[in-house]
Amino acid sequence: MTRNKSLLMHRTRNREGTSCSRPHRYPPCRGYCPGISSPSNPPSSLSQENLWQHIYTSRSSMDERRVGVLGGGQLGRMMAEAGHRLGIHLNILDPAGKASPAGQVASTSIEGSFRDEEKVLELASISDLLTVEIEHVNCEALDAAIAAGTPVQPLPQTIRVIQDKFQQKVYLQARGVPLPEFCDVPTLEAAYEAGRIFGYPLMLKAKRLAYDGKGNAIAKTKDDVAAAFEQLGGRDVYAEKWAPFRKELAVMVVRSATEVRPYPVVETVQKDNICHTTITPAQISAAASKKAMEVASEAIAALEGTGIFGVELFLMPDDSILLNEIAPRPHNSGHYTMEACETDQFENHLRAILGLPLGGTALKVGAAVMLNILGEGSTAETKMMMEKALAIPGAGIHWYGKGEAKKGRKMAHITFTGPSLFEIQARASAYGLLASFSLASAVGIIMGSDSDLPTMKDAAGVLETFGVNYELTIVSAHRTPGRMYEYARNAVQRGLRVIIAGAGGAAHLPGMVAALTPLPVIGVPVKSSTLSGVDSLYSICQMPKGVPVATVAIGNAANAGLLAVRILGSGERDILEKMEGWLREQEGQVLVKAERLEKNGWKEYLGTPKARVGGQGTDIRGDVVGGGIEGSGHVYGIQSFYLKKIRIRMEHASESMVWLLGSKICRDCQI
Numbered sequence: 001m002t003r004n005k006s007l008l009m010h011r012t013r014n015r016e017g018t019s020c021s022r023p024h025r026y027p028p029c030r031g032y033c034p035g036i037s038s039p040s041n042p043p044s045s046l047s048q049e050n051l052w053q054h055i056y057t058s059r060s061s062m063d064e065r066r067v068g069v070l071g072g073g074q075l076g077r078m079m080a081e082a083g084h085r086l087g088i089h090l091n092i093l094d095p096a097g098k099a100s101p102a103g104q105v106a107s108t109s110i111e112g113s114f115r116d117e118e119k120v121l122e123l124a125s126i127s128d129l130l131t132v133e134i135e136h137v138n139c140e141a142l143d144a145a146i147a148a149g150t151p152v153q154p155l156p157q158t159i160r161v162i163q164d165k166f167q168q169k170v171y172l173q174a175r176g177v178p179l180p181e182f183c184d185v186p187t188l189e190a191a192y193e194a195g196r197i198f199g200y201p202l203m204l205k206a207k208r209l210a211y212d213g214k215g216n217a218i219a220k221t222k223d224d225v226a227a228a229f230e231q232l233g234g235r236d237v238y239a240e241k242w243a244p245f246r247k248e249l250a251v252m253v254v255r256s257a258t259e260v261r262p263y264p265v266v267e268t269v270q271k272d273n274i275c276h277t278t279i280t281p282a283q284i285s286a287a288a289s290k291k292a293m294e295v296a297s298e299a300i301a302a303l304e305g306t307g308i309f310g311v312e313l314f315l316m317p318d319d320s321i322l323l324n325e326i327a328p329r330p331h332n333s334g335h336y337t338m339e340a341c342e343t344d345q346f347e348n349h350l351r352a353i354l355g356l357p358l359g360g361t362a363l364k365v366g367a368a369v370m371l372n373i374l375g376e377g378s379t380a381e382t383k384m385m386m387e388k389a390l391a392i393p394g395a396g397i398h399w400y401g402k403g404e405a406k407k408g409r410k411m412a413h414i415t416f417t418g419p420s421l422f423e424i425q426a427r428a429s430a431y432g433l434l435a436s437f438s439l440a441s442a443v444g445i446i447m448g449s450d451s452d453l454p455t456m457k458d459a460a461g462v463l464e465t466f467g468v469n470y471e472l473t474i475v476s477a478h479r480t481p482g483r484m485y486e487y488a489r490n491a492v493q494r495g496l497r498v499i500i501a502g503a504g505g506a507a508h509l510p511g512m513v514a515a516l517t518p519l520p521v522i523g524v525p526v527k528s529s530t531l532s533g534v535d536s537l538y539s540i541c542q543m544p545k546g547v548p549v550a551t552v553a554i555g556n557a558a559n560a561g562l563l564a565v566r567i568l569g570s571g572e573r574d575i576l577e578k579m580e581g582w583l584r585e586q587e588g589q590v591l592v593k594a595e596r597l598e599k600n601g602w603k604e605y606l607g608t609p610k611a612r613v614g615g616q617g618t619d620i621r622g623d624v625v626g627g628g629i630e631g632s633g634h635v636y637g638i639q640s641f642y643l644k645k646i647r648i649r650m651e652h653a654s655e656s657m658v659w660l661l662g663s664k665i666c667r668d669c670q671i
Contacts, residue, residue, distance in 0.1 A: 065354060066091055068127030068150075069102065070114035074400040074410065075133040075330045075346075076102030078338070082346035088354070093123045101401045102133070117141035124150035131307060131353050135163055135328050136209055153353035154305035154328045161303070162328045166207045166238040175302040178295060178322050180314070181241035191229045194239035195222055203240040206232045216273070243322060245314035246493075249282055250333035251296035253309045254348040256358050260301045261348075262293040263341060263361045266333050268312075269437070272408065275332045278370040279421065280340060280363065283440040283495040288319045295321045303328075308349035310334060319493050332372065332410075337361075339396040339415045340368035365394075366419040366573065369428070369437060373412040375405035382411050388431045389414045394424070422467060423574040440495030441471040443564050446487065447502040448476045448509050452526045455557050456502045459524070462561025466578050468568060471496075477509040484509065488516035498564040502557060504528045507539035510549045520567055522560045523549045 065088050069076045072094025080090040080102055089107040094100040097111030108126060112119035114134070120141035124130055130145055130152045142156040161171050169182050181198060185191040195202045200222065206215035217228035229237060248270060252263040267282035268275050282289060296311035303309070303326075310331025312324040334345035343351075343359025351358055376382045382405040389395040394417040405411050414433075418424040421439055428434040443463055447456045456472070463470045475484045491499060499517065501510035502524035510523030525536035533554035541551040552559040562579075569576035597605045 065089070065129075066107070066127045067350065067353070068093065068123040068130045069106075069133055070120065070123070070130065070137045071133035072096060072100030072102035072106075072109070073133060074101050074398075074402075076100070077105055077400060078335075078398070079133060079330065079346045079349065080105045080107075082344065082350055086347065086350060086356075088350055091123060091127050093119055099403075104401050114138070115141070117144055120145060121148060124148060129153060129353060131329075131349070132159065133329055135159055139163070154303070154307045154309075158303045158305045159328050162326055164207050165205060165210060165325060168326060169238075172299055172302065172323060172326075175298075177299045177302065178320070180243045180322050180324075183239055185229070185237050185239045186235070188226060188229050188234070191219075191225050191237070191239060192222065195219060195225055198239065198241035201242045202228075203242055204228045204232055204237055205240060207236040207238055214273075243314050243324075244317065245322075246317055247282070247284065247315040248324075249284070249292050249313040249315050249321075250278070250331070251293055251311045251313065252331060252334035252337065252345050252361075253296050253300040253311055254345070254352050254358055254361065255300050255303070255306050255309065256352045257306060257355060259358065260297050261358055261361050262297045263334065263337060263345070264363055265289045265292045266336065268333055274372065274374065274408065274410075276372055276374075277434070277437055278333050278336055278368075279437070280336050280368045280370075283421075284315060285319060285492045285495075288315055288321065288493065291319075291321045295323055299323055299326060306352040306355075308334070308345050308352065335398070335413050336368040336370040336415050338398070339394075339417050340365050365417040367417070367421045367424055369416045369421070369424050369434060371414045371416070371434060371437075372410060373414065375407050375409035375411050377405065377407050379405040379411075381405070385433065386412060386414065388433055389416075392416065392427050392431055392433070394418045394427065419573040420575070422469075422572065426467060439469045441469045442495070442497045442568055443468055443470040444487075444491060444496045444499045445470055445472040445502075446475040446499065446509065446513070447526075448474070448478070448504070448507075450474060452502045452504060455526050455555050456500070456524065457557070459500050459502075459557040459561035459564070462558050462565065466565045466575065466582075468565060468575065475501075475509065475513075477503070477512045478506075484512060485516060488513045491517050491519055498522065498567050500524060500557070500560045500564055502526050502560075503540070504533065504536045505530075505539075507536040510540050510551075511543050511547060514543070514549045515547050521549050522563055523551045524557045524560045525551065525554045527555045 067083065067088060068091045069079060070093050072092045076090070076092055076094070080092070083090045090102070091108040091110070092100065092102045092106040093110045093112060093114050094103060095111065095113055097103050098109040100109070103109035110119060110123055112122075114120065115138040117138060117140065120130075120138060121144060124145040127150060130142065130150055131154075137159065139156040139160050142152045142159070146152055146156070162168050166182070166184060169179055173179055183194050183197075185194050185204065191204065200220060202219045202225070204217045204219060209215065215232065217231045219225045219228040248268045250266050250268050254261050254263075264280055265282045265284070267279040267284070269277040269279070292313050292315070295313065299311060300309045307328065308330050310327040310329070310333055312326070312333070314322040314324055316322060330345045330349055337344040338346070340363055341360070342362055342364050348359050348361070350356070373382060373385055386397055386399065389397055396415040396417070397412070398414070399412045400410065402409065402411055416424045416428050416434070418427060425434060425437060425439055428437070445456055445459050447453065460470060460472055475487050477484050496519060498520050499513055500522045501513050503509040504526035505528050507523070507525060510521055514521040523540035525533045525540055527533035528536060537551065537554055540549055543549050550563060552563065565575060565579055569579050
């Protein structure tokens with residue numbers, strides 16, 4: 001086909017010092033020339049990256065650059081929107097052309113298959129560089145585009161590796177990336193052998209053209225292997241050992257010519273094998289989060305080319321990380337970056353492939369939750385969720401511009417941002433959204449026996465008042481030491497941030513848990529029948545140096561709950577604001593009482609009894625009582641009693657006398 005007539009001829013010297021002459025639309029490449037590379041003799045990743053970086057940074061302005069995108073779905077659409085902000089023109093190749101989601105907003109749209117070499121070369125002829133929004137493309141056509149003078153990023157050889165999931169695993173395994181065990185199963189007999197080696201359930205996967213759970217089949221037992229194998233077409237299948245993960249995670253990673261930058265770790269929630277919700281930051285330990293970013297970054301550093309990559313991961317029960325698969329393009333799990341991060345995944349993809357400085361990847365909000373909007377059968381019904389979100393602070397709405405809202409079709413997404421996951425949940429749940437989104441418990445309440453529950457329930461009540469998620473269970477340091485050890489050791493992994501431990505008698509539970517976890521532990525001495533809780537108090541507060549336990553008053557689990565809220569509030573602005581509001585409320589209650597006391601005097605404030613004992617009068621709250629001075633179900637006075645062996649007839653019980661002899665009058669009230 002005919003190339004653009006504006007192509008310039010120039011001569012330059014390649015890396016070996018020999019001359020190169022071919023048409024270019026770019027300024028002199030100073031020894032790094034697109035004409036040097038070919039599918040049969042690809043350059044090293046370093047030289048090619050330096051080449052593209054030089055070519056695109058030497059442009060006089062960003063608005064001269066034109067990026068051709070293979071695929072016109074929602075990812076291409078959001079990439080085009082990012083291009084508008086940067087003054088970069090996007091050309092789209094998609095079977096739906098201008099009617100595609102990306103075609104509706106792109107500078108130019110070509111109608112045709114992104115697997116058609118002729119159409120790919122047509123796109124290349126009007127573009128400075130080609131990239132993809134879907135990996136199921138014709139890599140031979142991309143090779144032809146490079147041979148004709150148009151660079152491609154990520155590199156075709158990288159896309160090839162990722163297209164075949166089995167080869168992707170082989171490639172990453174050779175580079176030390178942690179993966180589930182896997183093997184090729186070219187025949188049914190090989191599938192049975194994989195089951196014998198790996199055990200059941202066994203995961204069988206198609207090597208190519210698999211996404212959103214399509215191309216996966218589970219053999220729960222040996223009897224299911226044949227059906228699962230045939231379900232995948234009976235060829236191009238590989239097997240994976242079942243990974244009993246605790247959570248599914250994802251990390252977006254952007255790779256330029258000189259650096260690799262990970263985005264925060266997100267927790268993904270799948271529904272019918274489609275990403276339904278992403279939660280950022282992931283509700284996992286800091287160590288697991290760090291490891292996930294390291295694994296994702298190392299995997300992308302092992303590939304060639306530039307751009308954004310989506311890395312799916314498994315968090316295993318022991319907090320280790322296994323890589324599931326990679327996408328060489330923007331990804332569903334990175335949509336949250338549009339509202340939540342310094343630079344979104346689409347803009348950073350364009351920056352990376354064009355050799356522009358990368359943008360920051362850190363969160364600029366406290367937390368974010370992305371909700372995929374799937375087709376419900378009608379567009380109107382599907383849009384109802386979007387309309388609900390309009391009233392929610394911090395909600396970002398993205399409609400993809402697709403036609404019919406087919407059942408399960410990705411139609412839009414909503415990203416909820418806020419100071420914390422607690423606040424996001426409160427905002428969204430008020431409108432019936434994020435029903436499937438559940439926060440991990442932030443506080444663990446444990447006790448040595450169910451007899452401690454009447455005391456420890458007060459801590460739970462306080463946490464409920466502040467909207468803090470908690471878990472409550474029985475963990476005995478003496479009767480279930482193994483359970484205690486496991487609970488304390490795994491507390492961080494399960495997302496706990498504070499532990500409240502109540503115990504009576506010897507009260508070893510708080511101290512032992514504090515010795516096993518880096519989390520703050522609050523001890524609640526439970527009142528015992530023998531020493532009234534003093535033994536529990538001494539046991540908990542007399543911890544050796546290096547093992548601190550915050551200890552509250554005997555039986556005061558409510559204060560333990562309040563202290564836990566304050567600890568959480570040091571890192572959660574919305575919780576801190578709730579605590580500030582609670583303190584203002586407490587202050588207000590005291591000021592009201594002080595004003596009433598100062599205005600009315602102590603006698604009226606207390607409501608001094610006016611009738612003799614045994615008659616009718618008023619109690620200290622001013623309530624009319626009879627048959628003695630009584631209130632709240634307890635008797636404050638009786639007709640007669642003894643003091644110093646002298647029987648005194650109380651014709652008129654004075655206020656001072658009632659208080660003086662209160663402990664003798666009513667043991668239940670303990671006045």
